[in-house]
Amino acid sequence: MKRIPIAASKPYEAIITEGFNDLFAEVNRVFGGEKIAVITDDNTHRLFYGDVKAALKGYEVVNVNIAAGEKSKSVGTYAEILSALASAKLKRGDCVLTLGGGVVGDVGGFAASTYMRGVTYIQCPTTLLADVDSSVGGKTAIDFPEGKNLAGTFYQPSLVYINTECLKTLPPREIDCGMGEIVKYAFLDKTVSLADVKELNYQTLIEKSIKIKADIVCKDEFDKGVRALLNLGHTIGHAIEVASGFTLSHGACVAKGIDAIIDISTDFYGLSEEKTNEMKALLRAYPFDLDIDCDKEKIAEKIALDKKAEKGGVKFILLKGVGSPIAETLPVEEAIRCWRR
Ligand SMILES: NC(=O)c1ccc[n+]([C@@H]2O[C@H](COP(=O)([O-])OP(=O)(O)OC[C@H]3O[C@@H](n4cnc5c(N)ncnc54)[C@H](O)[C@@H]3O)[C@@H](O)[C@H]2O)c1
Structure with missing residues (x-):
């Protein structure tokens, strides 16, 4: 078992382990109450809820299940979760545990942070x-029809319990999504190496990635500065994802976004061929499908529409090399011109 301390304003730990055997003891360290509402989606309910319920024997466990998929990150599902917590008579001293991917975590976390002005919150990704x-x-x-992640809170969990065995049932497309973020970390900080990405040892990749994310988040918990580095590849990647009508995976789009950032950075900073090749090799250490046909004009339009342009353009995270990201505000047309060259 690995323990990673997260030194946020409310400190907590991320535990990386195999199985749910340690869940009771870890929950017990951070939660002294009696009742736990486990939020699942249809898939995580079917796959893991029974084991989690059994592991939490001794607590009064109730389940709130939502449909799988991004559509559940809605105000309707959020309200349904709050109603279900109220019907289950959850009190302020009780706990919400999210068992699922980013969707369950985001909407369940929002519910945990607002139900009775905030209850203990545990994440089981x-x-x-x-x-x-x-x-x-x-x-x-x-999300709202007007925009993704339009309403939310900053609310740190009391514990993140990662059971890597859950990855065994994860479809390849979802693995790609995680790898898109892991490769992003490899560009932000050299502790995730090309060899790590090739080796695909998930325990190692998860541990190193969380440390990089935690380090950045703890410097800028409320997203006013350096946390923007975590957007590397995402501005262009998201525009590609939207342009594809969400047929392409988020992971492939982030990878393609990073590919574009390498091209833009090479032109913008006049990087050496050696530096560019080192970055291209790192991106290709994982077999992302980078053969995405991009209409660069359309991508530029989408970015200009989606992103609140600051004075002077849009903030892109560029790269002076592996491990050397830098925030640069550029007019979208300038970025696309560098990408095209
Ligand atoms: N809060 C943040 O800081 C943050 C950061 C990045 C992304 N996000 C959000 O995360 C969301 C995406 O998360 P995601 O990629 O985990 O998607 P997801 O939660 O939709 O999960 C993807 C699919 O995998 C299924 N699934 C989950 N675990 C499984 C398992 N072990 N085996 C088989 N199937 C499983 C789910 O039911 C779902 O169908 C987006 O809404 C995004 O905005 C939030």
Whole structure:
């Protein structure tokens, strides 16, 4: 078992282990109450709820199940969760445990942070993306037709319990989504190496990734500065994802976004061929499908529409090399011109 301390304003630990055997003891360290509401989606309910309920023997466990998928990050599902918590007579001293990917974590976390003005909140991530990204850092959210993650809170969990055995049932597309974020960390900080990415030892990748994310988040918990580095590849990646009508995986789009950032950075900073090749090799250490046909004009339009342009353009995270990210505000047309060259 690995313990990673997260030194946020409310400190907590991320535990990386195999199985749910240690769950009771870990929950017991941070939660002294009696009742735990376990939020699941249809898939995580079917796959893991029985084991989690059994592991939490001794607590009064109730289940709130939601439909799987991004559509559940809605105000409707959020309200349903709050009603279910109230019907189960959850009190202020009780606990919400989210068992699932980023969707369950985001909407369940938002419910935990607002139900009775906030109850104890524990994350049990079950996707690779949630292991390395959404479960750590305290951002909760729901989407609106007007925009993704439009409402949410900063609310740190009391514990993140990662059971890597959950990854065994995860479809390849979802593995790609997590790998998109892991490769992003490899570009932000050299502690995740090309060899690590090739080796695909999830325990190691998760541990190193969480440490990088925690380090950045703890410097800027409320997203006013350096936390923006975590957007590497995401501005262009998200525009590609939207342009594809969400047929492409988030992971492939982030990878393609990073590929574009390498091209833009090479032109913008006049990087050496050696530096560019080192970055391209790192991106190709995992077999992302980078053969995505991008209409760069359309991508530029989407970015300009989606992103609140600051004075002087949009904030892109560029790269001066592996491990050297830098925030740069550029007019979208300038970024796309560098990408095209
Ligand atoms: N809060 C944050 O800081 C943060 C960071 C990154 C992403 N996010 C959010 O996370 C969400 C995406 O999360 P995600 O990629 O985990 O998607 P997800 O939660 O939709 O999970 C993907 C699919 O995998 C299924 N699933 C979950 N665990 C499984 C398992 N072990 N085996 C088989 N199937 C399993 C789910 O039911 C779902 O169908 C987005 O809404 C995004 O905005 C939040």
